[in-house]
Amino acid sequence: MPETTAAFTEHDHAACQSKALAYVIAQCEAKGLRLTEARRRVLEILLESHTALGAYEVLQRLNTEGYSAQPPIAYRALDFLVEHGFVHKVERISAFVACHFPGQCNAPAFLICRSCRSVAETRDARPAEPLSKDAAAMRFAIEDTNVEAEGLCQSCQSEEGA
Amino acid sequence: MPETTAAFTEHDHAACQSKALAYVIAQCEAKGLRLTEARRRVLEILLESHTALGAYEVLQRLNTEGYSAQPPIAYRALDFLVEHGFVHKVERISAFVACHFPGQCNAPAFLICRSCRSVAETRDARPAEPLSKDAAAMRFAIEDTNVEAEGLCQSCQSEEGA
DNA sequence: TCGATATTGTTATAAGATAACATATCAATT
DNA sequence: AATTGATATGTTATCTTATAACAATATCGA
Ligand SMILES: [Zn+2]
Ligand SMILES: [Zn+2]
Ligand SMILES: [Zn+2]
Ligand SMILES: [Zn+2]
Numbered sequence: 050m051p052e053t054t055a056a057f058t059e060h061d062h063a064a065c066q067s068k069a070l071a072y073v074i075a076q077c078e079a080k081g082l083r084l085t086e087a088r089r090r091v092l093e094i095l096l097e098s099h100t101a102l103g104a105y106e107v108l109q110r111l112n113t114e115g116y117s118a119q120p121p122i123a124y125r126a127l128d129f130l131v132e133h134g135f136v137h138k139v140e141r142i143s144a145f146v147a148c149h150f151p152g153q154c155n156a157p158a159f160l161i162c163r164s165c166r167s168v169a170e171t172r173d174a175r176p177a178e179p180l181s182k183d184a185a186a187m188r189f190a191i192e193d194t195n196v197e198a199e200g201l202c203q204s205c206q207s208e209e210g211a
Numbered sequence: 212m213p214e215t216t217a218a219f220t221e222h223d224h225a226a227c228q229s230k231a232l233a234y235v236i237a238q239c240e241a242k243g244l245r246l247t248e249a250r251r252r253v254l255e256i257l258l259e260s261h262t263a264l265g266a267y268e269v270l271q272r273l274n275t276e277g278y279s280a281q282p283p284i285a286y287r288a289l290d291f292l293v294e295h296g297f298v299h300k301v302e303r304i305s306a307f308v309a310c311h312f313p314g315q316c317n318a319p320a321f322l323i324c325r326s327c328r329s330v331a332e333t334r335d336a337r338p339a340e341p342l343s344k345d346a347a348a349m350r351f352a353i354e355d356t357n358v359e360a361e362g363l364c365q366s367c368q369s370e371e372g373a
Numbered sequence: 374t375c376g377a378t379a380t381t382g383t384t385a386t387a388a389g390a391t392a393a394c395a396t397a398t399c400a401a402t403t
Numbered sequence: 404a405a406t407t408g409a410t411a412t413g414t415t416a417t418c419t420t421a422t423a424a425c426a427a428t429a430t431c432g433a
């Protein structure tokens with residue numbers, strides 16, 4: 050199996066999920082970050098699958114659980130989680146996906162299925178070489194990089210052929 | 212000079228601009244595409260600088276020229292230009308920038324200044340290697356890739372220090 | 374000229390994101 | 404325990420980005 054999350058492969062997702070959650074809890078302890086109720090619930094919702102969810106989908110999920118939250122609740126929780134690298138924003142589809150490489154994720158890159166919205170994360174994508182070289186040459190200070198590939202996962206290819 | 216557009220460097224932008232426009236005109240001729248008034252105006256607006264413009268900024272520009280257009284006018288023109296590779300969408304900032312590598316642009320990558328919104332385009336970014344390798348391994352069919360780096364251009368770094 | 378196809382005009386609305394401000398909670402110090 | 408500054412939440416309203424839907428035109432080959 051390649052160095053990707055198991056998004057498009059069979060795997061023990063319960064383990065996948067609890068490992069990531071445990072890591073976030075530990076990190077917050079260690080760094081004195083406050084993993085509040087809302088933040089934790091949002092993270093748990095995202096960890097349920099390898100599918101990216103929009104902020105309003107997350108919000109809806111919160112609200113089907115007795116919560117009665119407005120957009121800023123979801124966005125603030127997501128901002129916190131993204132800021133600390135526990136969740137990634139997938140710009141291409143304006144959606145959020147939990148990080149599944151707890152603690153090992155520097156420059157993530159994503160494979161995004163346009164049909165089922167599953168997102169596989171690969172790590173160690175050295176920020177696209179020619180880009181960082183050019184950036185240095187023109188004294189451009191890169192702060193953050195997105196590498197996102199959209200397409201069809203294997204199972205959605207089959208369905209589309211059908 | 213590296214293989215980037217001249218976005219962050221001194222250059223003969225008039226030439227830059229007219230070369231790109233001429234290329235698009237020729238391509239449309241050759242492929243029987245209709246570069247209508249609206250499409251051409253939108254392209255010209257984007258070619259004026261290496262700054263990315265939002266769809267509504269483009270719309271506003273159209274409307275300050277006697278036009279009286281609604282959002283779909285701008286989006287349709289942009290869709291056409293993006294579809295044929297004459298314009299790129301910069302997902303990270305939901306904005307559009309003219310392609311300045313007419314005919315030589317396969318997998319563009321961008322350096323985006325978060326302050327002045329200038330965008331430099333580098334070509335030949337082989338779609339991030341680890342990603343395409345992983346994709347092949349899991350039979351994921353990549354259709355389109357974004358590589359976008361956000362940061363500060365040299366001149367905006369100076370200003371921020373001030 | 375006819376008819377299929379592509380494009381534009383127009384209205385309305387969906388979807389994504391944030392500003393602003395009041396209230397509440399937390400955690401460290403007196 | 405009370406004070407206080409910093410952080411987080413609740414709430415309303417609004418802003419930005421993008422598209423659906425459908426009628427009216429224009430284009431171009433048969
Ligand atoms: Zn999993
Ligand atoms: Zn899929
Ligand atoms: Zn130029
Ligand atoms: Zn700049």
